[in-house]
Amino acid sequence: MTDRQKQRLLHRSIVTLAWIIGLLMFFPIFWMILTAFKTEQQAISTPPLLFFEPSFDNFLLIQERTDYTKHALNSIITSFGGTALAMIIAIPAACAMAFKPSHLTRDVLLWMLSTKMLPAVGVLMPIYLICQKFGLLDSRFALVFIYAMINLPIIMMILFNYFRDIPKEILEASRMDGASTFAEITQVVMPLARGGIAATAFLSIVLCWNEAFWSIVLTSSDAGTLVALVASFSSPEGLFWAKLSAVSTLACAPIMIFGWFVQKQLVQGMTFGAVK
């Protein structure tokens, strides 16, 4: 075998391996979607069924028994609201840290990130009690605020890195041109880091959408998100795999469709620093 053939074989083996790993990782999701269209009997049959007549009964049942629309709306409001609030705080803060760094900037970033190392359950009591005291249990407002706060460190960190890629002279030029700090951020920094900001916002929306701990603990019928809806299906009447799969599919679908639509922006955001 020549060197060239060897190299080609190696390349092919790596590609095949990558495909196998990728498919293995995707399999549970595929199986969940498949199961959503089965009856409860089909869902637990051995051997597992790959080909069957799909049924939409599970989805209809979910809409009958619960209010899917309301939960979906709650998910949308809390994820987008939490992300928006976090971005409003993070953009100016990351600007300040990227463009006016002090000798403590690194430490401040590390400190912010360190709050992510704290297990959420560690602050369960104080946050629960505060929400209870202010009548914020089962409220979307509380969830928006908490989501914004828990994602803030990560958003700050990512935006800080994007902003640091913007040449300092461009901002100095805008200051020479008489731009106020607000104009500097909105007319120079934000358009320049548009891709990065979009990618960061999307990541934050996904993190909020999938957040389970606080939404299950702090909400019930009024402000419950799709994640809380999924959780409610897994307990009282034992496990109904088909229905659970259907509700999980419904919970994932909106964010996946949204992701599909913004993927162009996302890729642009991820390569922003590289191509400057």
Added chain:
Amino acid sequence: MAGLELTSVKKSFGGVAIIHGIDLSIRSGEFIVFVGPSGCGKSTLLRLIAGLETTLEGNIRIGERDVTTADPGDRGVAMVFQTYALYPHMSVRENMGFGLRMNGVDKDDIRKRVDRAADILHLDRLLERKPSELSGGQRQRVAIGRAIVREPEVFLFDEPLSNLDAELRVRMRLEIANLHKRLGATMIYVTHDQIEAMTLADRIVVLKDGLIEQVGSPIELYDDPDNAFVAGFIGSPRMNFLDAKVVAVEGDHTTVSLVDFDDIHVRLELERPLAVGSAARLGIRPEHFDASAEIALTVPIEVIENLGGIAYAYARTEDGNPLIIDIKGDRNVVEGKDFTARFDAARAYLFDPETGLRLR
């Protein structure tokens, strides 16, 4: 248009003093060039004038106004950056109009002023392009255009040509010179390129270690340097320095002997006589060696750089001090052989070896 006045301006970064107290008066309409080796504080001084750095001590006045603590946008200055610093997401027109928009100028007025500046800089046909679609020279022109439209009292240029190739640099240098004539505005220009400094400046400010070494017209600095640093910095190739010793003083005349050339004496006219036996340094420019002059130095030639019209011979004295001689295209000078270079005492300068100050 306005003059500029710096009074005891100081600046330090993290406890390290960069600018040690600068006093400088710039007349309205003057073209001033700051030169000096890297780290001399020339860019910092420009940034202090721009307001991009805060002045710790001293005062900066532009025209009648004290702008020491004013925001960059309120100083009536515009700056052209080395890296152009154009807004990549805006078209050329938007780039040039941004400053006016920030200052609340109405749209029609912005369009008129941008069109006028584009006309001066031949950017008319590029107005709708993005900076990424322009060449280096065009970008630099847009950066200059951005400064022009604001009609500032003072233009600041921070090494604006150093990112351009040699040919383009010469062309842009001429354009900047023409622009100064046409606008008659006060311009401050930072460069480490002494050709730019010599060709553009009305007056050059030579800086070293955060202090002004000398201020004067290019020819003044060349003909009459105050110290060895300025003498060495202005002029290319740089001035030769030879160790010397005072051997005799008679009235206005001081005779020094060149340490590297035992028996060669140079008789100079000095206002203030020196003590016999004291050390000095004698400076002679490479281009001031002349075959018909009286004093002769014989040195072995190491390398010859022949540029066609001009040729430089690089030699070394017995004690290993370098000597550069402009051999005026003399084809008879050969590498590895001895050459006798001649100069007149009137062309030589004398400096104090300790302080570097000129001995007049």
